[in-house]
Amino acid sequence: MTASQQHLTLAVESGTGGILLWVALPYVSLAVFVLGHVWRYRYDKFGWTTRSSQLYERRLLRIGSPLFHFGILFVLLGHIGGLLVPESWTHAVGISEHTYHVLAVVVGTIAGVCTVGGLVILIYRRRTVGPVFSATTRNDKAMYLSLAVTIGLGLAATVAANIVGGGYNYRETISPWFRSIFYLQPDPDLMTGVPVLFQLHALSALLLFAAWPFTRLVHMLTAPLGYLTRPYIVYRSRDAQLGSRAPHRGWERIR
Numbered sequence: 001m002t003a004s005q006q007h008l009t010l011a012v013e014s015g016t017g018g019i020l021l022w023v024a025l026p027y028v029s030l031a032v033f034v035l036g037h038v039w040r041y042r043y044d045k046f047g048w049t050t051r052s053s054q055l056y057e058r059r060l061l062r063i064g065s066p067l068f069h070f071g072i073l074f075v076l077l078g079h080i081g082g083l084l085v086p087e088s089w090t091h092a093v094g095i096s097e098h099t100y101h102v103l104a105v106v107v108g109t110i111a112g113v114c115t116v117g118g119l120v121i122l123i124y125r126r127r128t129v130g131p132v133f134s135a136t137t138r139n140d141k142a143m144y145l146s147l148a149v150t151i152g153l154g155l156a157a158t159v160a161a162n163i164v165g166g167g168y169n170y171r172e173t174i175s176p177w178f179r180s181i182f183y184l185q186p187d188p189d190l191m192t193g194v195p196v197l198f199q200l201h202a203l204s205a206l207l208l209f210a211a212w213p214f215t216r217l218v219h220m221l222t223a224p225l226g227y228l229t230r231p232y233i234v235y236r237s238r239d240a241q242l243g244s245r246a247p248h249r250g251w252e253r254i255r
Contacts, residue, residue: 021203022188026181029206036213037221050219051140056131060121068118074111075154078104083178087171097169105162112155119148143215150204157197168195174202 040048054061082104090100123144126136161168177190191199212218 018188018191022177022191023186025203025206026186029210030181032210033212036210037218040213040218048218048222050216051135053126053132053135056135057125057129060125060129064118064121064125066118067114068122071111071114071116071118072151074107075115075151078108078111082171083175086175086179101162101167101169105158108158109155109163112151112158115151116155119144119151123148139215143211143217146204146208146211150201150208153197153201153204157195157201160197161195168198170194170198174198 087097091097126132126140126144173190173194177187180187180190191202
């Protein structure tokens, strides 16, 4: 890390700035994420959807969607493992830091490239396919921009620190800071000296999570479990005489 990078890093972490960025902002983002989803589910159930554009175009979607979704799934799993699992736990099961580092860099880079590639295809599709572009709202554009910035900064931080640079063990700094937020004992000092790209990636992720409940990203928290018990064809009887037995799910009488 150069002297200018060190100066920038210390500048954003010192004093009140560090408290705002690494203590206040995470809690605000977490509160908006949780309460925003509760509000959205209660007052905008019909808007809780991906607004699928599959009917407008399928060729590019068939390539970009699996690339992005499987890529982001592995990226998410990698972040969960890296941020929530302490370094001492992996050592306890016999995984050395070198092995963990190599595995994380290789799998993370592949997953990141797939995610970025899928996102580029999806954005290209939205911009070049007329009906899809017409169905794209300003909210969608802001969401894609936020996703692109967050993912791009994460991939850039990984490449700059672990491939181009000499390596950086974020599990000694960022991971303990992240867990300290949930322990209700936030420690902003842990972010002191963290490379700028990692800091920017963390901040962009916090802003993304704050905006999450108000975008189509809410579909990630939705699973069509009701389809498992619902009949193939939903039929509701108009007969006034239903008998004494309660109707099965999906067979309720229309009132």
